[in-house]
Amino acid sequence: MQEQVMVTDALNSLNAGLKSLSDMISQTENQELRQTLQKMRNDAETCQYELYTIAKSKNYYQPAQKATQDEIMTVKNFVNQSSQSAGQSQSGGQSWGQSAGQSQGMSQMR
Helix, strand or coil, X not given: CCHHHHHHHHHHHHHHHHHXXXXXXXXXXXXXXXXXXXXXXXXXXXXXXXXXXXXXXCCCCCCCCCCCHHHHHHHHHHHHHXXXXXXXXXXXXXXXXXXXXXXXHHHHHC
């Protein structure tokens, strides 16, 4: 197997693993397990970046073009609007939870 294929395959595997770890972290309630998963993610990110640097130096990987200032501002504005919307919806989360609980209770009574 060619070195370039192996490096690309390793990068793809690391990227998939990072996504899985992120999903697990966001769904983990146990603090000790959460910290362990976060350490695993951090270690995998370090490994991924080192491998990416090697791949880039050997021209195995060509990064996307750098974003323009307009593109960066568009993303920043989107993130800011999304986080503001999330903050507003959290204040309504309690009433949703209460109504969901009431619906569940009603379905159990049937």
